[in-house]
Amino acid sequence: MNILVTGGAGFIGSHTVVELVAAGHKPIIIDDFSNSDKSVLTGLRNILGYDVDFVEGDCNDESVLNKVFTDFSIDGVIHFAAAKAVGESVKLPLKYYEMNVGSLITLIKVMEAQKVSKLVFSSSCTVYGEPDIVPVTEETPRKPANSPYGNTKTIGEDILRDSVISGGNFQFVALRYFNPVGAHESAEIGELPNGVPSNLVPYITQAAIGLRDSLTIFGDDYDTADGTNIRDFIHVVDLAKAHVTAFEYLNKAPENFYDVFNVGSGQGNSVLELVKTFEKVNDLKLNYSIGNRRDGDTVKIYGDVTKANKILNWKTEKTLEDALKDAWRWECKLAKQK
Numbered sequence: 507m508n509i510l511v512t513g514g515a516g517f518i519g520s521h522t523v524v525e526l527v528a529a530g531h532k533p534i535i536i537d538d539f540s541n542s543d544k545s546v547l548t549g550l551r552n553i554l555g556y557d558v559d560f561v562e563g564d565c566n567d568e569s570v571l572n573k574v575f576t577d578f579s580i581d582g583v584i585h586f587a588a589a590k591a592v593g594e595s596v597k598l599p600l601k602y603y604e605m606n607v608g609s610l611i612t613l614i615k616v617m618e619a620q621k622v623s624k625l626v627f628s629s630s631c632t633v634y635g636e637p638d639i640v641p642v643t644e645e646t647p648r649k650p651a652n653s654p655y656g657n658t659k660t661i662g663e664d665i666l667r668d669s670v671i672s673g674g675n676f677q678f679v680a681l682r683y684f685n686p687v688g689a690h691e692s693a694e695i696g697e698l699p700n701g702v703p704s705n706l707v708p709y710i711t712q713a714a715i716g717l718r719d720s721l722t723i724f725g726d727d728y729d730t731a732d733g734t735n736i737r738d739f740i741h742v743v744d745l746a747k748a749h750v751t752a753f754e755y756l757n758k759a760p761e762n763f764y765d766v767f768n769v770g771s772g773q774g775n776s777v778l779e780l781v782k783t784f785e786k787v788n789d790l791k792l793n794y795s796i797g798n799r800r801d802g803d804t805v806k807i808y809g810d811v812t813k814a815n816k817i818l819n820w821k822t823e824k825t826l827e828d829a830l831k832d833a834w835r836w837e838c839k840l841a842k843q844k
């Protein structure tokens with residue numbers, strides 16, 4: 507099927523493009539490069555052996571989207587395009603509501619006009635806030651997000667649900683991600699943070715390769731076994747495959763349908779455990795120190811992924827060790843290209 511991948515030059519989007527082709531689909535990328543790099547297209551060509559159809563454009567532009575749907579006979583959409591820096595969203599809330607919520611509304615309006623019903627939406631475990639109990643299931647109550655970024659994901663889910671309830675001919679699925687990490691084993695694509703990484707793993711790999719002096723672990727006095735935060739780290743390739751199975755699941759769904767799935771590894775690892783695992787699998791010593799807590803950090807969260815396992819027939823195939831080896835191989839490849 508012809509599947510529009512918005513934000514398809516991004517970290518998760520690009521890995522999903524690879525898995526869509528592997529599953530026999532034809533991905534078409536739309537990206538404005540506000541949070542990605544054109545070099546990703548070269549990486550995709552090196553993996554796929556051909557140039558993926560690509561449009562440089564803003565998903566908030568209704569005329570651009572309508573033209574893409576018409577030009578490429580789009581059958582469905584996987585929607586990644588969004589701003590995702592939690593910290594920045596606190597400083598620039600209107601940018602986040604306009605980009606993330608605005609683009610989703612525009613996309614659904616165009617889908618309605620073009621009579622395209624299938625959409626897989628990139629949501630987030632941030633909708634759970636600080637859960638009272640872990641692991642979280644899809645029935646765990648959502649909590650007020652601790653950032654405008656997280657709020658745009660909660661609002662996004664509500665827009666999907668209400669569009670379906672209104673009787674629109676839509677088949678929507680929201681995937682709640684946890685912490686995507688790693689890179690494609692070819693080291694042709696991977697995470698490309700803008701400037702100083704805010705996320706843990708790219709900061710670790712940059713510290714290990716010498717781009718950063720050392721890693722600061724934001725607090726080790728939390729109520730956890732080793733005092734550091736707990737997260738659900740999932741290999742980006744496993745996450746990418748979940749998008750393909752979720753999209754194909756929509757082919758069997760009723761014509762008016764909405765559901766939501768946790769997509770994580772299903773296990774919790776602490777920040778310190780991840781650091782130690784990174785050192786072990788890559789046989790290196792990482793410079794790190796313990797610093798102050800970071801505002802807004804959730805203490806512990808990881809997902810119960812039973813629903814995706816059973817209904818989507820999806821489960822993770824890669825381990826945290828695989829992800830940390832792949833992330834390091836990718837960082838070393840980037841260093842060689844400089």
Ligand code: WQD
Nearest residue numbers: 590630683684685704705706709722723724735777800803
């Ligand atoms: C993870 C842990 C930090 C950097 C991410 C995404 C968010 C959402 C959920 C998708 C925390 C610690 C980090 C560092 C550190 N995903 N850390 N030193 O905050 O869980 O959020 O996953 O929607 O979009 O950003 O990820 O990688 O920033 O932090 O100690 O230099 O690592 O305190 O405990 P987070 P993260």
